Amino acid sequence: ANKRSVTIDAETEDGHELLLALIEQADVVVEDLDPGDAEELGFGYEQVSANRPELIYCSITPWGQSGPYVDLGFRASDIVLQGMGGPVAATGSPDREPLKLGGSLALMQAGLVGAWSVAMTLLRVEADGEGDHIDVSVYETQMGSRDRRTTSLTTYAYQGTPSSRRGGVAGLVLGGGAQPCLDGYVNITAIGPKIHQFVEMIGMGHLSGDERLMQPPLTLDPAFVEEISTAYLAWSMSRTKREALIEAQSYGMLSGVINTPEDLVNDPVFRGREVFEEIEHPVAGTFEYPSRPLLMGETPRQPASRAPLLGEHNAEVLTELLGVSAEDLPLLKGVGAI
The missing domain is CATH 3.40.50.10540 (Crotonobetainyl-coa:carnitine coa-transferase; domain 1)
Structure with a gap:
């Protein structure tokens, strides 16, 4: 302080x-x-x-x-x-x-x-x-x-034109929004041409190049969207959020884990940069604080x-x-x- x-x-x-x-x-x-x-x-x-x-x-x-x-x-x-x-x-x-x-x-x-x-x-x-x-x-x-x-x-x-609420990224693109994993959530956004790498990543490479992938999900056949969503869920639920992050990054997609406070405290990036400092307080006690x-x-x-x-x-x-x-x-x- x-x-x-x-x-x-x-x-x-x-x-x-x-x-x-x-x-x-x-x-x-x-x-x-x-x-x-x-x-x-x-x-x-x-x-x-x-x-x-x-x-x-x-x-x-x-x-x-x-x-x-x-x-x-x-x-x-x-x-x-x-x-x-x-x-x-x-x-x-x-x-x-x-x-x-x-x-x-x-x-x-x-x-x-x-x-x-x-x-x-x-x-x-x-x-x-x-x-x-x-x-x-x-x-x-x-x-x-x-x-x-x-x-x-x-x-x-x-x-x-006034601004309005449009829902989340998941309603605008096929590969977008928070996705559940084995130990939490990962956020992956596959926008534009990256959607083709996205379907390859989730095991649906046969759809790579399909023009429908570039369209908003709300304009597509619900069965087609459900097929991709099911494959995406199966892919993510077989991985930890960090495994999903590393794999999505390897495909060049914008992605990140959704960290809990425990994740942040133990993140090797912060530990390596010595972000946390130990401070003793006469009332609260001794704890680590972000600097x-x-x-x-x-x-x-x-x-x-x-x-x-x-x-x-x-x-x-x-x-x-x-x-x-x-x-x-x-x-x-x-x-x-x-």
């Missing part, structure tokens, strides 16, 4: 002063309060940057700092923002309701946009000393998402530190950075400032 945790109640008089003093020490301030709340507390961008033009202030909120949804006080969560701005309308089965993507993807994308915006602004500060107020709208990051959203907007702009997903040729990776406990570094940060005396710390805690 390599982070330090400080807890301050900015609504107390002493806490207010402490937070202002910390901001004076900071290059970057990131906040996600409702628009206007930071100003009411005395920590708005104009207030804290008045004497510090180099300060970078990043606000990440559902709708941004202005607009009709802000004026109406609309609330939002990840599923709301994915549905309103993201590709939910095009995700899932056409026979069912739309589906959100897994996890808190909208919030993660907004965080990445904020991080890159801060990094670019830091470069500008180093060049000419000018900071800025970065206003990140989670809603807008979804509307501009590369995950089918910008492409669907472009399609609508050019053709007036940063990149290696730098000339910069050795520094060991990661554990995630901090809430307020663990109050004394360290307040005494070292702000010059608060050790004797005053119990007093600040007693009045609820920390």
